[in-house]
Amino acid sequence: MSANRWFATGNFYTTYREEQRIFVTHLDRLFFSLLLIGLFAWPLLVPTSNRNMLVINNILIAVVAVYGLNLVTGFAGLISIGHAAFVGIGAYTLAGTAGAIGESHVLITHAWPLMILASGCMGAAFGAFVGLPAMRLKHLYLAIATLSFQMIFSWTINFMTFFNQGQMIPVGRVFWINGPVGRNEHYLFWYYVILVTAVACGLGVRNLLRTRYGRCLVAVRDNDRAADAMGMHPGLTKVYAFALAGFFAGIAGALHTYMFRGAGFESFTLHHSIIYLAMAIVGGLGTLPGSLLGPVAIQILELQMEHLSEWAGALLPANMNLATAMRPLGFGLVIVLFLMFEPRGIANWWRICRTYLKLWPFRY
């Protein structure tokens, strides 16, 4: 280890412990702290609008959900096309409870951190259950098993009167120390809640990957027979990967329900599962920064395409469908071109940047 933990140029690990540190240099830690402080402080310094806060909250919720998807698909190598259904499980745990005991029951409005956690646990339970076929199924066959879960989920929600047949189940406003959270501070309040959750979950995932359980996931992804031979249980590992994915998805679902003040089945369809997958892949599968960058990139791209099509609509003759078509067309083109030239996702740029900085001022 170089004596200077601020500007280490190159690798100086002498023990495994050193290699597994969360922050390699003090500079890393400083940057991370500054980023956190920035994230917490900016709404106090810059005037915010409800719409922008909604967009940002949505991104952060997606980040929490994609942590889970990245664990199961990126780290454990099990493709899941049913992630939105797990998010839906979380959302409906909360909404179903609200429907049963009343939307402004103390449990919903005051014990909301508990409800969020409970939704996560419910997501984990369903995750583990859906993960059971992973004991036998592999590759795309497993992917389709998750797709089946997505379909069965949609049908059940649509069918059961307990879930209001997929129509909106409202959830009341929550209370903070100084009384109920009103409409004006709603998005800001949830920004902080979601931010704290996202950071906590991120640190949780980062730490998990340093433990034997995290390494188990990667080992099973790379070769489950070899992992078996080394004494791991591939089946159980896969089930627990799904449970973890379900946990994060469940938490994201509960946050979604609280922020949107209710749950309706339109937010948890197959289309959303595919979008979550897109976020994870574009961000970079099997990387933690990827879980952050993917949702940011996809959602901002969507917004940009909306701007673009609105701008095009103002310029083009109205009887053409060009402005309408611009959004999906542009969205698809950017994703396809991006992946053609950078199949490993945005996180790969991140990696390149870091490698560059690590060796700086030397070049490779």
Next chain:
Amino acid sequence: MSYFFQLMVSGIVVGSIYALSALGFVLIYKSSRVLNIAHGQIIAGGAFIVFALTVWVGIPIVLSFLASLVITFFLAMSVERIFLRRLIGEPIISVIMVTIGLMSILDGVIYLTPFGSMNYSFPEFLPTTPLSLGGVSISWTQLVGVVITAILIGAFSWFFKSATLGISMRAVSDDQLASMSVGISVPRVFGLAWALAGLSAAGAGAIIGNITGLNYETLRAFGIAVFPVVILGGLDSIIGAVVAGIIMGLIQQFAAGYVDGNWGLNGTADVLPYVILLVILLFKPHGLFGTHEIERV
């Protein structure tokens, strides 16, 4: 009893359309291990091309059907050439993601045309009186659909069994490295697989469009509807796609015929295939006809 037979005949008809829709999906997976999420869009595109040629250009429907097969053949081939050729050797999940992007692009292209938001139906070119036998009836449209499906599947079977190109495709799906070393151009085979998938999708689209009318949402939903079919049959088996397609058609019809309305259940035809799929997968993890992979450490 004729009710039972009607359900069966309807199930076989619907199932053979599923089979044809699933065929293209299997072809792509078989050669390049890629899950093509944009399949529904290609199916819809095929149907729209037939309609545009028949009604707007004024070509007889039989010719425009054949023309649409040719057009989608080359369209799908160029899609592979432009977007996917670069990605050979990259992680499969990235390629699947590219097909998600492709789905969005094709959506955009179709929204450019009137088909994105308008509904149309094919001019009637077959007798509207159905064929009936002992209370069981089948329409001419359906019959022609089944015949076309049978012809296309027969042609594909012959192609893979006897034609040199087909055999080289099978070789590639078996072992890319070995087939390269005997002089097969793997990229060309991938291109061909996409082209054939496009062709079969267009065929399926034209048939479905004749039955349901041309509504973009309805048509592209078939891209997802084939998932349980291909998994049940085994992702890389053509005969599996046919058998599973028919099984799925039968399940749906019997579900709608006997389950719906009883025990307070309804609309089960949409969900039952997935439930049965899950159960079957627990016993046959590679589907009915899929290749059992032998894994080595």
Next chain:
Amino acid sequence: MKRFHYRRWVVAVAVVLALAFTVPVQAADTYKLGLSLAITGPTSDAGNPYSKGVEDYIRLANDTKILGDAKVECPIRDDMYETAVTKRNFEDFVDQEIVLFLSYATGANQALAQDYNEVQIPVIPASMDKSLMAASKYIFLPIASYSHQYVGVAEYVAANHKGGDTPKVAAFIHPSAFGRAPLDDFKNAVAAGLKLDLVEVVEHGKDLDNSALLQRLASKGVQYVLCQTVQSPVATLLNDAQRLGMTAKTFGEKGKITFMGAHYTGGNDLIALAGTAAEGFHWTTSYRLTSEKGPWTDWQLDLAKKYGRDEKTANSHNYANGAMAAQVAVEAIRRTLEAGQEVSRESLYATLNQMSGDKAFASLAAVGPVSYSATDRMGVDAVQLYVVKDGAFRSVGEPFKPKYLK
């Protein structure tokens, strides 16, 4: 290793971020509305002409100076039928200080109902679900609800069925709350004395072949199938019925099945999808159709022609639907201005609530006047029955109000 131009990327990302969070500047002396609907994605076949109807009417209002010197502006956003996007659009519009919100889907409106109440903004949705009126007192349905249309069809059956027996009907509905909601009102009407025998409720899937279903219904003696869903499944059902020779040529033909439906089952899209199989299909809506000549026809076709719409859009009842929603909004602004009040959410809400009695607004697009009051926020109360004849919808009888629904 490819060289990584990180500076270029940092700049690009910064520009992208900056663009993402900009809000367009608003011009003075304009009243702003906002429309969020599905131009792509599910139900876009209805949403697309609807958006064009709104767009054209707003332009007409500005071009013909309906509001005098004041202008009205209505940004249109595509929400792809996604509640989350609708909510984003709504918050964006509220940030831009719109005075009235034009919304779309049932689900999104239910999700936003609490926000409507808190922001106190009048809303005109494209969905005619009865539950919306209960969800928020700020929601003003432009025309009769799905329930009214559905029960209207049923009442027509009960009144015009020939023969002494109680007519046997089956319900063919969408497997969602959208399909089921009117069914409850229908059952209530039957309990209240509507002489109908509901034999079976069918929730359809994505079936390609309904032969068995139709045979089953026929064997149970069903004579009328009342549909509450979207066009595509109805088209498949009609096609199957046609080839089985089950479609009634005239209303209530013995031994055959008469197919009928409410708002989203019909329109020119159904004829486009089902072709000749649509003949004899009965349909209720509150809109005038361009297939029936009249002053409204010319008005709608002129509007479409003026702004260069194609023929299909011009003749769509969803185009009329959108135009009328915008018309009601503009009329509310006009009346508020006329009364010398400042145009705001509160004053528009008050104006809309007073749109009743002799102050009801007679829109050309609908079969009755649009009337709202504090207790009744359903615009046009009457429905009109249409039937497909020779490839076009023709009206049957006069507009009527369902008796078994308030």
